[in-house]
Amino acid sequence: MPLPPRLIIPARSPDPKPKPAGTVLQKGQSLLESPGGPSAPARSKIIGERIVSLTNGALAYSVALEIDAPDAESSLAAEQLTVSAADLPTMDLPGILDRLLHSGVWADRRGVPDLIGQLNRACKRPIDTIICNCIDHEPPLRPNTVFASHFGHIIFSAIGVLKKAMNAKTALFVLDQAVPPSLHEALSHFAKESGVQIALLPVRYPQADPTLLLYSLLARPLKPGFLPVEHGALVLDAAAALAVGNSLLFDQPMLHVPVAVRDRLRNESQYVLAAVGTPVRDLLDWLEINPDRSAVFCGDLLAQNLATADTVVGASELKIHTLPPSSDSPSTPCVRCGWCVDQCPMAVHPARLLEASQQEDKHMALSAGLEYCIECGICSYICPSQLPLASSIRKLKVM
């Protein structure tokens, strides 16, 4: 995808401060006063600081850029380069962390909870397992499988480097057990080269959630909201591993991210490389999807994470769904059918959580398993009364 005329590049934190508005940047030059951090993907001018919403619904401090060379095509260094096992550098973890921060690499989405936070914590405690979470649980949209098939060598190399640096016993590359044998064979070759094991899982939504993944693979009880490193495992996904690989192997900053777009109006899936900071609206315009005539959701569809007008692509969710706008049918009272309880993957009690939300009763919410809810949205989807269970639980969590 060509660079849009404006980018709003989110930063992981408001410190250090960005360069003042009006500063002209060359390609690859940092946006910040201090060296490192997010950098400009082309010759551009800083036009200000913003607060924007990311694709996971979080708000982030951002730097707005006006691009001078809008026709520049996105590319990843990994596309042109190859790497062999012998080329894998040996780095220590603080060195890796420095390099990633310098390259502006970060990720914080359901499949990769705060990558930099995990690495920071990993410097202080032992990590025995690295998990590359390449599960795609929405069959028409398979970003992890597509990225792995295109950039498998970089992804596996990155995992190999991290494994060495952390002195981890195991590195797992988790795949849907239904992937084509040819892809499995190709990935097995990379896995062998980099000392990574391939783990096959029957994929059921929301299996890719770190809590369920750690429970399935390692029988470790990771509470939602906590980092997997607290249980000795580092979790990242294909896109994050790709960014890490590009940074560690080729010293490339994270200027672009692979994005998967599912257009449910045309029943098409598209995979594009978009510059970090591309507004979702511009991305959809380029894909000839009219965002005004469709509802846009980011991340897992059932999580019902609605994109707002200023949502930008970055280090958070890389899946975008466009649906025909639906008229919201009114909810009816709970009939105690128990389907939400029956289908909840974490075995919490969504109906009771809704009641707790209505009564603003935190004690009742905790007794119904509030802290174990992974906000997958199955309860809202399955509810015959169409009650806003997931959104009520989100409200409870911030109460």
Add this chain to the structure above:
Amino acid sequence: MSQVFSPEPATSQPRLSAVIRSEGGGGRNFGRFYVVHMLGSVFPLTAGAILYGWRAMAVLMMALASTLFFTLVWQRIGRRGGSLHLPHAIWLAILMTMMLPPHLLVGRDIKDLLAGGTTWMIVPAACLLLVLMLWLTGGVGFSRVHPLLLTQLTLVLFFYPYFHPHLVLHRTRMLTGDLANVIHNDRITESIRAEPWIASRDEPPTDAIYIPRVASQQLIDYTQLRHGTNSGWISVEGLVRDAMPPLEDLVVGGHPGPIGASSAIAVIIGGLFLLYRGLIDYRIPLVAVIITFAAFLLLPVPAAIHETGAQWRPLVLARVDLATIVTFANYELMASPLLLMLFFLATSPSICPMGRKAKVVFAIALGLLTAAFQLYLSTSFGPYVALLLAGLLSPWLDETFRTRPLI
């Protein structure tokens, strides 16, 4: 070579590919809920149409029309009227028809038929009562008491003699015959067959046959010590061997019963359809059937009835051979509307608890209560009374047996 391993997934969630059918729309709603339930009821109702002909379907049509009319009227009455939903009322009317005897449009029994019975009035009266109960309890999910159970038990209370079916179409006249056509040369075509209905080869002079004492009556008469024999005494072996109809008639169909509960196989197929569509939980019918069966073996029943009294013993402790014990329990299971109640009523929202453990405990309680009421109160209506009481336990079960988070 890299090691490949396939650990088991932690949970049993639905595959998303199966869940997202509506491309982002709601997964289920009440429209689909009722439509799928109605589709599930097609199987037992079809069996009813085959066994009882057009008169059974006329009962259904009359029930639907009456329910529609009364619902439209009661929707305008008070604030509660707004909670009445036509699809729900229609679904309950279908369920109620499945619980009604097929002879309501024929007459109370043959004597009434000759006299020109007026039992058809029970159908609209039942529908009026159903809508009234629905209005009072507030619709699906609002009450722990099923409005249909209240309706059915009230009807039984007032019209008990009219709720024992005795007529069934002959195999050669199934579906097309007339249930009222049972008299030939001023004589009723009675039958106490030894051979199963499905295998009968004789050519009867009438479309329907009359069975004076149906299986449910035989069983409750036996356990209530009212079973009369010429010799003055009867044992459980004698009951099973001589008094009961062939078990196939209860399993496949061919023995008089409620319109939707006469063929156990059809009810089970309907229930399996609801299970397949994910509308009901398998735990309740499965656990309840097992517990009921076990309770039939363990609860004291008369091993033999003499002129001087009866020997009450659990069947497993009585000197009765295993085949007889199992056959007796099978008759108890098949002669009552137990399966219909388990698949179509006990799984209703708000009647059963929400949690998995609570559902299992509920099913155990329901199974025990059903066996007790069936043995000592009424084979035909015991399961409904049991469900009425078990439903009252649901809030307590939900509170006591809370689901525990996965981790």
